[in-house]
Amino acid sequence: MTDAPMTIREMCAAFDVTPRTLRFYETKELLTPERVGQRRLYGKRDRARLTLILRGKRFGLSLEDIRQLLDLYARDSVNEAQMRRACELGRARLAQMQAQRAELDEAIAELTTELAWGEGQLARLARAAE
């Protein structure tokens, strides 16, 4: 069952993070696992959120940035003002991501060029060594 709740250890293994990290995210209200007695149980929702959190981090977003974005995905924004705000934030972030994508493309192109030059040099050195 992919929707069976997971213990903290299973989460750590599945997502390659430490228990400390998961508890830390909880204090920052990024995750809200159920409790059985004192122990945490992470359900489908929290696993989806953690996926988004880790991806956000790879893009260089701060945890606070991510928290704001998660509100948009939460789709439980009760009142309209809150939802309007989440949408605005989402649009801004989307624009930013598209800009980042353009930059990333440029960086990839440049690095490819440099790499071709570098490997050309290596090839030249190899020939000269004979």
Place this chain on the structure above:
Amino acid sequence: MTDAPMTIREMCAAFDVTPRTLRFYETKELLTPERVGQRRLYGKRDRARLTLILRGKRFGLSLEDIRQLLDLYARDSVNEAQMRRACELGRARLAQMQAQRAELDEAIAELTTELAWGEGQLARLARAAE
């Protein structure tokens, strides 16, 4: 002349960073401005490097990561082993960037979907309010 050296203030204005940042990058050997007396003068090379540094940061790279990459762009790697190492690093980073690009595309698609849903909800609320 676009290749005229710039003072630290001009650099700060041009790249929107603080003097502290530029001096900090220098201690980390990311920048190596000339000196006129005690004052720093940033030439074409350092400006190009700073552009790459700031872009790297937007991708979530650490300054140490960036320093390694800059070595590849430096193209003054004197010995072969060093250059071979730089190329390997570059290839690894390139693969990582391409993976990040794929992830970014996915994130953009998801966010677009969520946003459409959110704005649809807002529109529905607006109609219901009439």
Place this chain on the structure above:
DNA sequence: AGGCTGGTTGACGTGCACGTCAAGGAAACG
């Protein structure tokens, strides 16, 4: 000479994202 502006080197402080113990609870095992 005095003062202002702008730059310089330390040294220490700060916010973020955790890491690393310490002390204790609860459940499971022999």
Place this chain on the structure above:
DNA sequence: CGTTTCCTTGACGTGCACGTCAACCAGCCT
């Protein structure tokens, strides 16, 4: 029953990327 194992909550420590402040030149202006 005790012990082991896993989890819990603080509390303090750490590395990175700077911010902030102090004290000190070096020109330039008047």
